[in-house]
Amino acid sequence: MERKGASRRRGEELEQAILDAAFDEFRDAGYAGFTMEGVAKRAGTSKPVVYRRWPSRVHILMACIASRLPQAETVPDTGSIRGDIVALVTVAHRRMRLVGQTAMLGMLTDVSTDPEVRKILVGSLVSELANLLDRAVYKRAIARGELAEEHLTERLRRLPIDLVRNEFIIYGTVPREAIESIVDEVVLPALRARGAQV
Amino acid sequence: MERKGASRRRGEELEQAILDAAFDEFRDAGYAGFTMEGVAKRAGTSKPVVYRRWPSRVHILMACIASRLPQAETVPDTGSIRGDIVALVTVAHRRMRLVGQTAMLGMLTDVSTDPEVRKILVGSLVSELANLLDRAVYKRAIARGELAEEHLTERLRRLPIDLVRNEFIIYGTVPREAIESIVDEVVLPALRARGAQV
DNA sequence: CTCGTAAGATACTGTCCGTATCTTGCTTTC
DNA sequence: GAAAGCAAGATACGGACAGTATCTTACGAG
Numbered sequence: 376m377e378r379k380g381a382s383r384r385r386g387e388e389l390e391q392a393i394l395d396a397a398f399d400e401f402r403d404a405g406y407a408g409f410t411m412e413g414v415a416k417r418a419g420t421s422k423p424v425v426y427r428r429w430p431s432r433v434h435i436l437m438a439c440i441a442s443r444l445p446q447a448e449t450v451p452d453t454g455s456i457r458g459d460i461v462a463l464v465t466v467a468h469r470r471m472r473l474v475g476q477t478a479m480l481g482m483l484t485d486v487s488t489d490p491e492v493r494k495i496l497v498g499s500l501v502s503e504l505a506n507l508l509d510r511a512v513y514k515r516a517i518a519r520g521e522l523a524e525e526h527l528t529e530r531l532r533r534l535p536i537d538l539v540r541n542e543f544i545i546y547g548t549v550p551r552e553a554i555e556s557i558v559d560e561v562v563l564p565a566l567r568a569r570g571a572q573v
Numbered sequence: 574m575e576r577k578g579a580s581r582r583r584g585e586e587l588e589q590a591i592l593d594a595a596f597d598e599f600r601d602a603g604y605a606g607f608t609m610e611g612v613a614k615r616a617g618t619s620k621p622v623v624y625r626r627w628p629s630r631v632h633i634l635m636a637c638i639a640s641r642l643p644q645a646e647t648v649p650d651t652g653s654i655r656g657d658i659v660a661l662v663t664v665a666h667r668r669m670r671l672v673g674q675t676a677m678l679g680m681l682t683d684v685s686t687d688p689e690v691r692k693i694l695v696g697s698l699v700s701e702l703a704n705l706l707d708r709a710v711y712k713r714a715i716a717r718g719e720l721a722e723e724h725l726t727e728r729l730r731r732l733p734i735d736l737v738r739n740e741f742i743i744y745g746t747v748p749r750e751a752i753e754s755i756v757d758e759v760v761l762p763a764l765r766a767r768g769a770q771v
Numbered sequence: 772c773t774c775g776t777a778a779g780a781t782a783c784t785g786t787c788c789g790t791a792t793c794t795t796g797c798t799t800t801c
Numbered sequence: 802g803a804a805a806g807c808a809a810g811a812t813a814c815g816g817a818c819a820g821t822a823t824c825t826t827a828c829g830a831g
């Protein structure tokens with residue numbers, strides 16, 4: 376099924392075309408309907424070509440989703456830790472919506488029996504947000520004097536992301552009120568309890 | 574493949590035998606390896622018999638797992654809300670371990686596109702714990718005077734379970750220290766912030 | 772021009788879901 | 802206690818899809 380009147384693509388060009396096709400397939404067919412045959416057909420190529428680059432369905436799925444997520448999102452400096460955390464959680468939620476609830480769960484499922492693949496997923500979908508939280512929110516709050524390094528435990532560091540992820544995974548949607556209740560009823564009180572002036 | 578020297582089972586007896594077989598299949602083959610063929614073979618019957626009772630793979634999976642979870646677990650009255658919450662979270666964690674990380678994720682995935690089935694899952698795996706938390710923990714704390722009804726928001730009501738579920742789903746394990754940091758660094762501070770004397 | 776590499780086509784194995792069809796044993800009813 | 806009916810159980814099938822093997826062919830490098 377070679378594409379008519381077109382030369383064979385190779386290397387980077389072909390790889391991008393397949394990732395594009397994969398993303399279209401993901402968007403149109405959903406997580407469960409995402410098939411290697413569909414990807415190959417959309418890309419105007421064949422399965423072995425796809426398999427030469429990604430060893431399995433879940434690998435290319437993660438790759439195509441990761442490739443579509445904005446790489447270096449920023450969180451505006453709102454002047455207070457509350458505003459910054461709300462902004463961060465909003466960014467996190469936007470990223471999750473790009474992935475989708477079913478796909479997020481599906482990838483976590485696929486990955487849960489394979490530590491190798493798990494690393495890839497956690498690296499591209501989880502760690503990035505955690506770093507952003509540290510860099511863009513906590514560091515600024517420390518500079519402002521609202522927070523001290525020693526107020527932060529590991530748990531508090533990841534608390535906002537844990538809560539919004541849970542909300543998204545279980546309920547599928549995270550309305551504005553949910554974000555605010557997470558921040559005002561849980562995160563800020565927990566920070567204050569350790570001495571933060573927030 | 575009718576079992577030799579045995580009369581045909583019917584009704585309740587057959588149903589239980591299939592559920593037993595399903596649970597064995599689940600334990601031995603895991604979530605991904607759980608197949609209807611396997612269940613039928615183990616139960617000494619055939620697929621149509623299984624399909625007459627449960628309309629799909631995920632239905633019987635949920636049914637067999639739910640049937641193996643202790644129905645009415647109790648949370649000991651430890652005399653303080655902290656102890657009670659730790660105990661509740663420990664119970665929740667034990668239930669989750671019985672299900673397993675992969676199966677939990679897998680069921681959530683399967684269910685995420687079908688509100689009908691979702692209700693069944695949420696009813697048997699989520700609501701039960703929420704009720705337990707209300708009945709066994711918050712009610713007693715209110716009776717003790719540590720807590721007042723109006724201190725409790727919806728978010729705080731489900732906070733302990735949300736956090737332990739997240740921990741289990743993402744990290745696969747919830748060690749004692751995690752439980753304690755959840756309770757001491759997050760849940761109790763959040764309750765105190767709303768006026769609870771805990 | 773030749774040669775090697777990778778693209779692309781095709782077909783195959785294997786697995787499993789869900790269903791259709793048929794036989795047969797058990798139970799109920801007259 | 803025979804006939805009728807119902808559900809159990811066997812078997813086989815259609816369809817989808819993962820992943821692989823094999824072959825041909827375009828194309829770039831030298």
